[in-house]
Amino acid sequence: MTCCQNHPPRRRACRIAGRILLGILLGMALAAVFGAVVMWLWNYTLPALFQVRPIHFWQAVALLILARILVGGHHGWHHRSWRRRHGAPGGWCGCGREEEGPVEPGADVRGTEA
Numbered sequence: 671m672t673c674c675q676n677h678p679p680r681r682r683a684c685r686i687a688g689r690i691l692l693g694i695l696l697g698m699a700l701a702a703v704f705g706a707v708v709m710w711l712w713n714y715t716l717p718a719l720f721q722v723r724p725i726h727f728w729q730a731v732a733l734l735i736l737a738r739i740l741v742g743g744h745h746g747w748h749h750r751s752w753r754r755r756h757g758a759p760g761g762w763c764g765c766g767r768e769e770e771g772p773v774e775p776g777a778d779v780r781g782t783e784a
Contacts, residue, residue: 705731 709730716722725733 701731701734704734708734 705727709725709727712730712733713724717724
């Protein structure tokens with residue numbers, strides 16, 4: 671029997687700690703796999719084509735991080751989580767055009783009269 675089975679707050683804390691640990695381990699495993707793939711592809715193709723030196727594993731991981739910064743950007747997961755937390759599925763106010771009511775002919779789309 672573990673310390674987390676008898677106390678609900680501890681059980682929740684253990685579950686959260688387990689998910690964090692699993693996420694860290696999964697992230698490390700994915701970084702290792704993608705780093706190895708990048709290293710293999712680089713060492714297999716580029717020295718033969720462009721006469722560049724082979725790279726090591728950590729150089730491949732750094733290349734992945736650099737590519738993510740330059741090409742991938744910093745948006746994605748954080749932006750989706752903000753939308754989910756603030757309940758804005760369709761727009762910034764959380765409501766779509768159909769909830770605002772019909773637009774009258776001659777009315778400006780931005781909300782001011784024509």
